[in-house]
Amino acid sequence: MSDSTLQQSPVASNEKEFLSFVLGKEHYALDITTVKEIRGYEAATKIANAPAFIKGVLNLRGDIVPIVDLRLKFNVGEATYNQFTIVIMLHVHERIVGVVVDGVSDVVRLTDEQILPPPEFGVAFDSQYLHGLSEVDDTMVILVNIEKLITSDALALVDNSQSMSLAG
Amino acid sequence: MSIDVEQFHSVFFDESEEHLQAMEDLLMTIDVDAPDMEELNSIFRAAHSIKGGSGIFGFDQLTGLTHIMETLLDKARNQAIQLNSAIVDLFLETVDILKATLNAYREQQPLPEAEIAAGISQLEATLSALDAAPPAFDKLEDEDCEEDAGFGFFDDLPDANAVIEAGINNSDTDDLFGDLAFGSESQDAAPETASDGAAEDDGFGFFDEIPAPVAVKEEKEEEAFGFFEDLPEPPVAPAVNVTPIKSAAKKPAATKTNSSQSKESGSIRVDTAKIDGMVNLVGELVITQSMLSMIGRDIEGQSGEMLQAAIDELQRNTREIQESVMSMRMLPVNMTFNRFPRVVRDLSQKLGKQVRLVIEGGGTEIDKSLIEKLVDPLTHLVRNSIDHGIESPHIRTEAGKPESGTVVLSAQQKGSSIIISISDDGAGLDRERIMDKAVQNGLPVSLDMPDSEVWQLIFQPGFSTAAEVTDVSGRGVGMDVVRRNIESIGGRIEIESTLGQGSSFSIHLPLTLAIVDGMCVTVGEQIFVMPLLNIIESFQPKAEQIQTIGNDSVLWIRDEYWPLVPLHQMMQVDDAILAPTESIIVLLESGKHRFGVQVDALMGQQQVVIKSLEKHYKKVAGVAGATIMGDGKVALIIDVDSMAQSCQLNIKHEVCA
Numbered sequence: 036m037s038d039s040t041l042q043q044s045p046v047a048s049n050e051k052e053f054l055s056f057v058l059g060k061e062h063y064a065l066d067i068t069t070v071k072e073i074r075g076y077e078a079a080t081k082i083a084n085a086p087a088f089i090k091g092v093l094n095l096r097g098d099i100v101p102i103v104d105l106r107l108k109f110n111v112g113e114a115t116y117n118q119f120t121i122v123i124m125l126h127v128h129e130r131i132v133g134v135v136v137d138g139v140s141d142v143v144r145l146t147d148e149q150i151l152p153p154p155e156f157g158v159a160f161d162s163q164y165l166h167g168l169s170e171v172d173d174t175m176v177i178l179v180n181i182e183k184l185i186t187s188d189a190l191a192l193v194d195n196s197q198s199m200s201l202a203g
Numbered sequence: 204m205s206i207d208v209e210q211f212h213s214v215f216f217d218e219s220e221e222h223l224q225a226m227e228d229l230l231m232t233i234d235v236d237a238p239d240m241e242e243l244n245s246i247f248r249a250a251h252s253i254k255g256g257s258g259i260f261g262f263d264q265l266t267g268l269t270h271i272m273e274t275l276l277d278k279a280r281n282q283a284i285q286l287n288s289a290i291v292d293l294f295l296e297t298v299d300i301l302k303a304t305l306n307a308y309r310e311q312q313p314l315p316e317a318e319i320a321a322g323i324s325q326l327e328a329t330l331s332a333l334d335a336a337p338p339a340f341d342k343l344e345d346e347d348c349e350e351d352a353g354f355g356f357f358d359d360l361p362d363a364n365a366v367i368e369a370g371i372n373n374s375d376t377d378d379l380f381g382d383l384a385f386g387s388e389s390q391d392a393a394p395e396t397a398s399d400g401a402a403e404d405d406g407f408g409f410f411d412e413i414p415a416p417v418a419v420k421e422e423k424e425e426e427a428f429g430f431f432e433d434l435p436e437p438p439v440a441p442a443v444n445v446t447p448i449k450s451a452a453k454k455p456a457a458t459k460t461n462s463s464q465s466k467e468s469g470s471i472r473v474d475t476a477k478i479d480g481m482v483n484l485v486g487e488l489v490i491t492q493s494m495l496s497m498i499g500r501d502i503e504g505q506s507g508e509m510l511q512a513a514i515d516e517l518q519r520n521t522r523e524i525q526e527s528v529m530s531m532r533m534l535p536v537n538m539t540f541n542r543f544p545r546v547v548r549d550l551s552q553k554l555g556k557q558v559r560l561v562i563e564g565g566g567t568e569i570d571k572s573l574i575e576k577l578v579d580p581l582t583h584l585v586r587n588s589i590d591h592g593i594e595s596p597h598i599r600t601e602a603g604k605p606e607s608g609t610v611v612l613s614a615q616q617k618g619s620s621i622i623i624s625i626s627d628d629g630a631g632l633d634r635e636r637i638m639d640k641a642v643q644n645g646l647p648v649s650l651d652m653p654d655s656e657v658w659q660l661i662f663q664p665g666f667s668t669a670a671e672v673t674d675v676s677g678r679g680v681g682m683d684v685v686r687r688n689i690e691s692i693g694g695r696i697e698i699e700s701t702l703g704q705g706s707s708f709s710i711h712l713p714l715t716l717a718i719v720d721g722m723c724v725t726v727g728e729q730i731f732v733m734p735l736l737n738i739i740e741s742f743q744p745k746a747e748q749i750q751t752i753g754n755d756s757v758l759w760i761r762d763e764y765w766p767l768v769p770l771h772q773m774m775q776v777d778d779a780i781l782a783p784t785e786s787i788i789v790l791l792e793s794g795k796h797r798f799g800v801q802v803d804a805l806m807g808q809q810q811v812v813i814k815s816l817e818k819h820y821k822k823v824a825g826v827a828g829a830t831i832m833g834d835g836k837v838a839l840i841i842d843v844d845s846m847a848q849s850c851q852l853n854i855k856h857e858v859c860a
Contacts, residue, residue, distance in 0.1 A: 079837070080729065080829070080836060080837040080838065080839065081729065081774075081775070081776070082820075082823055082826075082839075083773065083774040083775045083823065083824075083825065083826075084775065084823070084824065085823070091837075092816065092820060092829060092837050093837060094831045094835055094836065094837050096487070097483065097486065097487045097490070097814070097831065098814070098818065098819060099814045099815070099816055099818070099819060099820070099828075099829045099831075099837055100819050100820075101819060101820040130818070130819045131819045132819065191821075192820060192821070193821060
């Protein structure tokens with residue numbers, strides 16, 4: 036899906052493509068180059084002692100991938116799971132992470148000038164994980180700095196002492 | 204057009220490492236009084252190859268050191284000098300320096316120049332000392348005998364090198380000669396080709412007919428013009444000795460050629476990453492195949508039967524592919540074992556003990572990644588055995604044991620695990636001393652502890668009962684590291700010991716890190732995999748076997764109380780069976796702990812491919828990794844050790860109670 040959209044036309048030098056998605060009633064967008072694939076939600080294997088927003092791990096063609104429900108993490112909307120629930124598989128820093136969202140809407144192209152600085156408050160996300168705000172078709176879209184979010188301590192997806200420990 | 208030489212570096216490093224290892228092995232076994240010519244030649248060739256390669260790549264320090272070593276070796280194999288153990292020691296030291304230098308080049312770290320210089324000067328000193336006192340040459344021997352002798356001794360390419368040593372010193376020529384000589388070696392069946400200049404060297408070694416010497420003599424005379432000037436005359440052994448040397452040189456030469464030929468055509472160097480990639484892909488294939496067979500079971504009718512047959516065929520094929528791919532990663536344990544003759548030799552010399560090393564089952568195959576990780580713990584255990592285990596000769600004689608001690612290093616496969624053991628016939632572990640030390644260190648001990656538990660105490664950090672600290676061992680760092688290393692590769696270590704008769708350390712290892720034999724169990728809707736290695740037994744408990752202490756339960760079985768861990772509590776599964784009497788208990792055992800785990804039901808035994816959780820997530824307590832079941836779902840693999848640790852507090856309470 037992401038592949039076909041990328042092939043549409045060459046992107047202008049200062050233009051970036053974002054994938055916009057819905058969490059509750061709010062519209063968000065993330066850098067499309069981090070998206071590996073988009074798929075329907077399926078039940079994951081639960082992990083003991085993990086926070087509630089980590090739904091568990093899934094088999095993505097042989098890789099064991101954690102699934103994060105951003106709705107639970109940031110208290111947006113209701114965490115329901117139906118046939119419309121979507122998982123965006125992200126590829127960030129050699130890691131694959133699935134993010135549960137209420138739906139994906141579009142691929143939007145934005146130039147740097149179209150991106151406004153993020154507000155200090157008023158959004159569920161901590162402003163340090165935000166890239167900025169923009170307006171697409173009269174709707175406010177919140178641009179998420181997904182790399183920073185995925186590797187943040189808040190999500191606890193990355194064990195920072197990991198490089199030290201060995202498998203086993 | 205420039206050729207990127209760097210790409211050949213790693214090949215050179217790998218090959219040189221093998222050459223050095225080969226040199227070390229040969230030097231270890233060489234008999235200084237009657238050295239096997241073929242062995243000396245092999246050592247020489249190994250040094251020569253390293254010299255050639257290092258020259259090409261500009262690793263001058265290697266070239267310098269190998270050059271002088273080669274000169275000395277050349278004299279040795281031409282019997283211009285008599286080998287003695289001091290020279291062999293010197294060669295072994297040189298091999299060590301070469302290894303260090305090679306590593307320095309590889310890691311691009313500063314070269315051990317001081318050692319290299321010292322090595323060179325030592326070799327030079329030996330060389331000049333030997334040159335000053337050439338072995339006596341007995342002219343009285345008759346002609347025939349001299350011919351015969353020349354025959355046995357000139358069996359490889361000494362002349363080619365003699366030329367170089369004589370001053371031509373053109374490395375191209377050197378290589379050319381070397382190559383020609385190597386090439387000719389493989390045609391050993393045709394000594395007649397001796398008329399060919401280079402092949403002539405070999406010819407000497409291979410002739411076995413008596414008439415031949417005449418021809419050879421002619422050859423020799425022809426060649427001798429340029430080549431033999433600087434060569435010291437071969438020392439002529441008494442006629443009686445000639446024949447055995449000749450035949451000894453002949454036989455290995457023939458077999459050697461065969462084996463080197465088959466080796467060249469029979470193996471290729473493959474990047475381990477490629478093999479790992481293939482192992483992963485085959486893992487995927489196994490998963491896909493089991494998904495298919497699950498779907499296949501639901502299809503009925505004739506086409507269903509045909510599908511089932513095809514799937515069965517596929518299953519057999521995938522299993523075979525999996526086995527052969529896994530075997531690509533397997534290497535004989537000898538890769539680790541072959542360093543120990545040297546360790547034992549050096550150490551026993553240093554400690555003034557007589558130790559015989561016996562290696563058994565070196566051909567047992569084990570995963571490559573395990574081989575690398577075994578080196579340190581094994582070295583430690585072997586050193587321990589020699590330092591603490593084997594007594595000095597006079598103590599041994601007093602105890603009525605043979606003067607020289609024996610250390611047995613053995614490997615064997617038992618089911619899906621490999622057992623590597625290090626046994627010695629030394630003093631054995633001293634229960635009293637260990638107990639005293641444990642009390643001193645404030646460890647919880649009781650006098651009636653079984654021996655096996657007492658032995659486990661030596662794995663505590665900072666635990667050493669050695670009466671004195673030597674520079675070999677005894678500082679009490681080590682055994683805990685040994686156990687940690689072994690556990691990090693999924694193994695466990697057991698000790699058996701009898702005071703005065705010796706001790707034995709056995710390391711139980713999984714065959715491979717990538718696949719584990721597991722028992723699949725269900726808890727609620729989740730599936731967990733327990734490594735079969737850790738399972739003692741499983742059963743449905745009776746009500747009277749379960750007792751509660753506070754919030755925890757203990758289990759009475761095998762005349763012991765076992766801590767009971769409900770897996771659903773540990774793994775936070777909601778819809779599990781709560782009553783222990785309605786569930787199944789699996790008794791688990793790890794290096795340190797034994798406990799029972801309560802699960803809902805057993806699903807069956809299965810080989811599972813271990814997938815890392817850490818790759819995309821992080822380490823989870825009590826979980827070794829994950830695997831993908833036949834339906835594509837993820838199941839977690841239980842890590843018995845870490846599970847024991849994460850509920851250790853409870854367990855300790857329970858054991859005390």
